[in-house]
Amino acid sequence: MADSQEQMDLENVDHAINYFDKKGRIKVKHDAPEVVLNINSLMDIMTIMLVFLLVSITSDPLSIQMSDTLVLAQSTVELKPKDSIPITVTKKHLIVDKSAVANIDCKIGGQMCTQDDFDLKARCSKPENNCAADEIKRANSMLFYVDKSYKKDGSDREFLIEPLHKELERLVKTQKDENMKLGRPFEGITSIIVDKDIPFRLIAEIVHSAGMAELHDFRFAIMKMTTR
Amino acid sequence: MARKPSERRHATENLEDINLTPIMSILVILIPMLIFAFSFIEIALQQVAAPKMGPPKPKQADEKKPLQLTIVVNDAGFVLKQQADFEEPDVVIPLKEQADVAVTQPHLEYDYARLYSELMKKKKAYSEERTINLAADFHIPWHILARTIDAARVQLVESAYDDLVQYAQAKVKFTDGVPEPLFDTVVFMVDPDQAK
Structure with missing residues (x-):
């Protein structure tokens, strides 16, 4: 063996x-x-x-691509996105259905924002970057607005953003025609995809302009979180 | 004389496998591209009504007076207002010092926990009311407004919270599988004095 x-x-x-x-x-x-x-x-x-x-x-009705100029606010809300007319407000552009209708300007203490300011804002919006107190203060003082030349009568007091209103009116008309052919009612919904740093004034102007174009159901896109 | 059998008829068909390598190469490029374009963040929508501007509508005599509960957001914090006829004072909720793990120094933060607690008191007093107006200083950014709306949207397990961390992690109160609403109809409101 x-x-x-x-x-x-x-x-x-x-x-x-x-x-x-x-x-x-x-x-x-x-x-x-x-x-x-x-x-x-x-x-x-x-x-x-x-x-x-x-x-x-392809089935995502909003298909949002976040970037340094478009960061969504956070919330625990649960309403699902629906097919609607999308208005996107980034830190640089006002976009309706993928075409820019107006530029968004930015000021810090009376001075126009520079690219360095945008970079600072992007850096300081991430808590892990540990920005200094003065950097956070500067980033938070950036004010975004639509120039008065885009507004009705070229007046700063006006809330109606004319190019936005015109484009929305055109889209509403198209949607109404489509709905009529399909025998569906017009719901007047708009999804507003807005950057988290856009101020209330600009949001009110956008909502007012959309309201003037027969859109009355405003749905703001947010990033869904489990904690509020 | 026997003929030679036809080679074509008797030939065995030799089918070769399709060369999948080029298709694989395309897929290997396409899939990472699509994964990169794919958003893994869940997007939801916050419904808001159009801003109210200008003078209020004249009221009918028999019409029930609405509470007109309004949250005003400014640099100092929140102010909770309601229709003057209800004779309740405005509730001022100042900013609160918060210790954040990401920031070494404690910083001032909007007191969403107290805002929620005050709104719950109002809800207990006026349980039928579901509409709330939201006004803000024009420079207040959207992320603060979004969190404010979130505080006013649904009832949580507790009716009051002192600590922002506890409030942030609190679970929603459900009744018959449906979230219990607080003031879930939000209306943007623009202060006419500010608009000038």
């Missing part, structure tokens, strides 16, 4: 020597069957993932 075991061990050693021997290795290569990697299962996984991602992206 012990002899046969020893014999087997010796054969194994011989095989190992042959494997590392050049001639032996070539022989082994010729004898081995050709192994082909089967990627069909991987293809199936990839196809399912692709379909899932495409469906998820």
Whole structure:
């Protein structure tokens, strides 16, 4: 029994020597069957993932891409997004249905904001960056507004932003026509995707302009959180 | 003389596997691109009514007087106002010092916990009322207004909170599986004096 075991061990050693021997290795290569990697299962996984991602992206009625100029406020509200006319207010632009209708200007103590100020704002909005007290104060004093040239009669007192109002009127008309063909009532809903630092005045102006274009149900997009 | 059998008829069809490698290459590029474009943040919507501007409408004689509860947000904190006929004083809720783990120094923060507690008192006194007006200084940013609306939206398990951390983590009170509303109809209000 012990002899046969020893014999087997010796054969194994011989095989190992042959494997590392050049001639032996070539022989082994010729004898081995050709192994082909089967990627069909991987293809199936990839196809399912692709379909899932495409469906998820296209079915999102708002499809918000957050950036340094568009950070949503946080809330625990649970109302789901619905198909509606979207108005996006970033720190730089006022956008209706993916086309910019007005620029948003920014002031700090009477001076126009610079790119450094926007960078500071983006940096200090993340608590982990530990901004100094004066940096936080400067970032918080940035005031965003729409220039009076966009407003009715070019007056700062006015709340009606004319390019926004015109574009919304056009979209409302289109939506009304579509709804009439489909036999659905016009709901007058607008989703306002607004950056968290936009001041109340500008929000009131946007809401007023939308109200003048027969939109009366305002829904503000927020980032849903579990704590308030 | 026997003929040679047709090679075409007797040939075995040798179907080769489709080369999936180029398709795989496309998928490997497409999927990370889509994952990058995909938003993993859950978006919800806060419903708000149009701002009230100008003089109030004349009231009918038999019309029940509305509470006209209004939260005014300014740099000093919140002021809770209501219709003058109800003869209750305004509630002033000043900013409160909060210790934040992310900021080394304690800082002043809006006292949402106390605002919620005061709103709960109003709700107990006027349980039918569901509308609240929200007015603010023009420079007050949206994220403060959004948290203010959140404080006025639903009732929580407790009717009063002292601590902002406890308030922030408090669970919503449900009745028959539906959140118990507080003042969930929010109306933006613009102060005509400010608008001038």
